[in-house]
Amino acid sequence: MVEQRSPRIGIIGAGAIGGYYGILLARAGLDVHFLLRSDYAVVAEQGLRLDSVVHGQLHLSNLQVYADAASMPACDWLLVGAKTTSNAELAPLLVQIAAPGAKVVLLQNGLAVEEALRPLLPDSLHLLGGLCFICVHRAAAGQIVHQAYGGINLGYHSGPGDGEAVLAEGVALLRQAAIEANPVANLAQARWQKLVWNVPYNGLSVLLNSGTAAMMQQADSRALIASLMEEVIAAAAASGHALPEGLADKLLLATDRMPDYLPSMYHDWQLGRVMELDAVYAAPLAAAAAAGVRMPQTRMLLQSLRFLEAR
Amino acid sequence: MVEQRSPRIGIIGAGAIGGYYGILLARAGLDVHFLLRSDYAVVAEQGLRLDSVVHGQLHLSNLQVYADAASMPACDWLLVGAKTTSNAELAPLLVQIAAPGAKVVLLQNGLAVEEALRPLLPDSLHLLGGLCFICVHRAAAGQIVHQAYGGINLGYHSGPGDGEAVLAEGVALLRQAAIEANPVANLAQARWQKLVWNVPYNGLSVLLNSGTAAMMQQADSRALIASLMEEVIAAAAASGHALPEGLADKLLLATDRMPDYLPSMYHDWQLGRVMELDAVYAAPLAAAAAAGVRMPQTRMLLQSLRFLEAR
Numbered sequence: 001m002v003e004q005r006s007p008r009i010g011i012i013g014a015g016a017i018g019g020y021y022g023i024l025l026a027r028a029g030l031d032v033h034f035l036l037r038s039d040y041a042v043v044a045e046q047g048l049r050l051d052s053v054v055h056g057q058l059h060l061s062n063l064q065v066y067a068d069a070a071s072m073p074a075c076d077w078l079l080v081g082a083k084t085t086s087n088a089e090l091a092p093l094l095v096q097i098a099a100p101g102a103k104v105v106l107l108q109n110g111l112a113v114e115e116a117l118r119p120l121l122p123d124s125l126h127l128l129g130g131l132c133f134i135c136v137h138r139a140a141a142g143q144i145v146h147q148a149y150g151g152i153n154l155g156y157h158s159g160p161g162d163g164e165a166v167l168a169e170g171v172a173l174l175r176q177a178a179i180e181a182n183p184v185a186n187l188a189q190a191r192w193q194k195l196v197w198n199v200p201y202n203g204l205s206v207l208l209n210s211g212t213a214a215m216m217q218q219a220d221s222r223a224l225i226a227s228l229m230e231e232v233i234a235a236a237a238a239s240g241h242a243l244p245e246g247l248a249d250k251l252l253l254a255t256d257r258m259p260d261y262l263p264s265m266y267h268d269w270q271l272g273r274v275m276e277l278d279a280v281y282a283a284p285l286a287a288a289a290a291a292g293v294r295m296p297q298t299r300m301l302l303q304s305l306r307f308l309e310a311r
Numbered sequence: 312m313v314e315q316r317s318p319r320i321g322i323i324g325a326g327a328i329g330g331y332y333g334i335l336l337a338r339a340g341l342d343v344h345f346l347l348r349s350d351y352a353v354v355a356e357q358g359l360r361l362d363s364v365v366h367g368q369l370h371l372s373n374l375q376v377y378a379d380a381a382s383m384p385a386c387d388w389l390l391v392g393a394k395t396t397s398n399a400e401l402a403p404l405l406v407q408i409a410a411p412g413a414k415v416v417l418l419q420n421g422l423a424v425e426e427a428l429r430p431l432l433p434d435s436l437h438l439l440g441g442l443c444f445i446c447v448h449r450a451a452a453g454q455i456v457h458q459a460y461g462g463i464n465l466g467y468h469s470g471p472g473d474g475e476a477v478l479a480e481g482v483a484l485l486r487q488a489a490i491e492a493n494p495v496a497n498l499a500q501a502r503w504q505k506l507v508w509n510v511p512y513n514g515l516s517v518l519l520n521s522g523t524a525a526m527m528q529q530a531d532s533r534a535l536i537a538s539l540m541e542e543v544i545a546a547a548a549a550s551g552h553a554l555p556e557g558l559a560d561k562l563l564l565a566t567d568r569m570p571d572y573l574p575s576m577y578h579d580w581q582l583g584r585v586m587e588l589d590a591v592y593a594a595p596l597a598a599a600a601a602a603g604v605r606m607p608q609t610r611m612l613l614q615s616l617r618f619l620e621a622r
Contacts, residue, residue: 207518208618218621220614227607296538296607303531307519310529 006031007173010075010097012090014039014048014065016136016264017107018081019144021152021179023050026060028177033064033072035097040067042141051139052146053259074099077173079130083268084108084116084279091120098125103159103166105130107152109198109264110279111191111287114157126159126166129187131194135261148258151180153194155187192236193243197251198280200228202265203301206275206308213260216252224297226252231295235288269308277305317342318484321386321408323401325350325359325376327447327575328418329392330455332463332490334361337371339488344375344383346408351378353452362450363457364570385410388484390441394579395419395427395590402431409436414470414477416441418463420509420575421590422502422598425468437470437477440498442505446572459569462491464505466498503547504554508562509591511539513576514612517586517619524571527563535608537563542606546599580619588616 011022011034018034026032026048036043047061066072076099082090087106094104103126106113114127121127131154135147154170156163167183174181184190201212204225208215215221229248236243244250255261268275281302288295322333322345329345337343337359347354358372377383387410393401398417405415414437417424425438432438442465446458465481467474478494485492495501512523515536519526526532540559547554555561566572579586592613599606 204615208615210618210622214622215618218618220621221618224611224614224618227611297611300535300538300608300611303535304515304519307521307526307529307532307535310531311521311525 007076008033008073008099009173010035010072010078012078012080012094013037013082014043014142015081016138016144017132017134018079019048019138019142020050020134020136020146020150021079021081021107021132021174021177023048023058023060023144024055024177024179026063027058030173030177033066033075035066035069035072035093037067039141040065046142048142048144050144050146053148054146054150069093069096072097074102076102077170078102078104080104080106080108083274084110084113084276085274087113087117088120091117095121095125100124101160102126103128103170105154105170107132108279109194109202110276111188111195111283113191113279114187118158124160126163127157128154128167128170129157129191130154131190133194135258137262137264137267147261151182153182153184153190155184155190157187186241189236189241189243192232192239192241192284193247195280195284196229196232196236196243196247197255198263199232199284199298199301200225201255202263202276202280203305204228205263205266206269207301207304211260211262211266212255212258216256222252228297228301231297232284235284235291235293235295235298238291238293239287240291275305275309277302277309281305318387319344319384319410320484321346321383321389323389323391323405324348324393325354325453326392327449327455328443328445329390330359330449330453331361331445331447331457331461332390332392332418332443332485332488334359334369334371334455335366335488335490336485337374338369341484341488344377344386346377346380346383346404348378350452351376357453359453359455361455361457364459365457365461380404380407383408385413387413388481389413389415391415391417391419394585395421395424395587396585398424398428399431402428406432406436411435412471413437414439414481416465416481418443419590420505420513421587422499422506422594424502424590425498429469435471437474438468439465439478439481440468440502441465442501444505446569448573448575448578458572462493464493464495464501466495466501468498497552500547500552500554503543503550503552503595504558506591506595507540507543507547507554507558508566509574510543510595510609510612511536512566513574513587513591514616515539516574516577517580518612518615522571522573522577523566523569527567533563539608539612542608543595546595546602546604546606546609549602549604550598551602586616586620588613588620592616
């Protein structure tokens with residue numbers, strides 16, 4: 001009987017998301033390989049550090065890190081923590097790293113990100129999406145700060161063979177690392193549901209130059225957040241994805257309970273990096289328009305952010 | 312035969328608007344008296360300077376300036392260039408300065424500003440409103456910079472006797488100073504029409520930290536401006552004030568032709584002064600709501616500005 005080797009996991013990008021989940025997977029003894037760009041030298045030398053409200057202080061050195069895809073071993077799972085804006089550029093690297101029948105998981109926010117990447121991958125690869133409910137940021141190269149939550153809603157998008165089995169396998173893999181993973185039957189719906197948080201908080205944090213706490217405390221910004229949430233919920237419903245009753249209230253409450261948080265888009269903006277405007281704003285706006293629904297507040301947010309980015 | 316004395320004009324506030332029109336009226340030889348607060352000492356000593364694209368460099372010294380209303384002579388016309396936010400506080404001073412049957416003119420933007428002031432004035436005073444189509448700002452105490460335009464649409468609000476005659480008298484008075492004054496039959500409509508410019512540019516200049524030129528050049532902000540204009544136009548129509556066809560295009564074109572301009576609200580924000588959010592945003596939103604019309608973008612702008620002001 002041939003011993004089954006443990007699955008080899010490639011983490012693409014070790015920013016906040018890739019770093020956090022990569023550390024947890026590596027700590028659990030899984031065979032994790034990191035493909036890094038700007039942070040390669042620092043992480044190769046010093047490893048990854050996690051300062052976590054849940055896991056305490058972790059420091060993993062002697063990690064398997066790579067600066068280029070060509071030197072990586074073939075991976076069975078590829079967890080993409082890079083930004084959606086680099087997906088097209090990453091696609092050939094994913095193909096290069098992927099073992100036969102590998103599973104690519106986009107740990108990214110936004111709508112239609114799998115649809116955009118799918119044509120760039122061979123049919124032999126599975127494609128999944130993971131929605132990360134987590135407050136985490138990269139304080140510096142190789143230094144991840146985890147403030148709250150940490151679960152992943154994992155959904156299967158497309159690929160050869162039995163998607164349900166692949167999804168179950170992915171959930172089990174993440175749970176091995178004590179990651180609270182949950183399978184979702186409808187990935188598009190899960191993406192809409194995640195957008196109900198991301199659409200207001202990501203953009204408003206940039207536009208109002210504020211973390212979540214101040215925006216939740218002031219009555220007008222709080223009302224605006226709630227109103228943006230309802231706009232996304234209505235667009236989701238019109239697009240065929242009715243979301244759970246009371247979702248906006250639930251998310252407002254969850255945000256009240258979070259520490260003051262600066263979403264990833266705020267960090268992107270502050271650091272002069274490109275913001276994920278297409279995945280988080282343009283894609284849902286296009287879907288809503290196709291369903292005959294207007295999202296005037298969401299559109300205004302996108303227009304304002306595009307102006308700021310163009311400056 | 313008794314010689315009719317020339318009308319005595321009180322200018323309340325010598326910021327951008329009060330300063331600009333006050334200088335022109337004084338230059339024309341009219342009997343102008345300025346009531347000043349923070350700028351009193353500087354103007355009393357150095358006079359008022361105007362740097363104008365139309366009138367060149369003007370410097371008027373030996374002006375009739377006052378630090379308190381009690382020392383002013385009774386005025387036949389009171390031109391209020393102060394901000395709407397101080398109207399309630401100004402009302403007793405206006406009453407104190409007003410000659411019998413005086414005319415109070417609010418040279419202010421926003422909706423329902425006369426309605427708010429009217430109950431604080433005796434019935435014996437006339438109340439008018441003037442919409443100033445002008446790019447002007449106060450560079451420093453007593454120093455006014457005039458960048459473009461300069462006309463006033465003057466409308467009669469309420470008072471004893473013949474409003475039409477009072478309006479004609481006011482127009483004639485302003486024209487004596489080469490001010491392009493035009494009588495408007497419907498003041499509320501004129502206020503809505505002015506808001507079509509103020510609603511987008513005033514708030515967005517603060518929110519996007521930008522003058523008009525950059526916002527007009529970038530496609531998204533330009534589309535947002537146009538869309539806000541259409542929202543105001545629709546609210547005006549629903550409130551019974553149909554505005555001229557093609558107004559938004561006309562205003563966009565006029566703004567294209569302006570030099571880069573920072574609206575008054577931008578200066579207020581930068582200097583930590585209170586912004587005219589009630590007159591420019593809350594009042595039209597309330598009027599639209601009463602007419603059953605939503606203004607989601609205008610509301611979002613107000614909510615964002617209130618958040619910024621509250622910080």
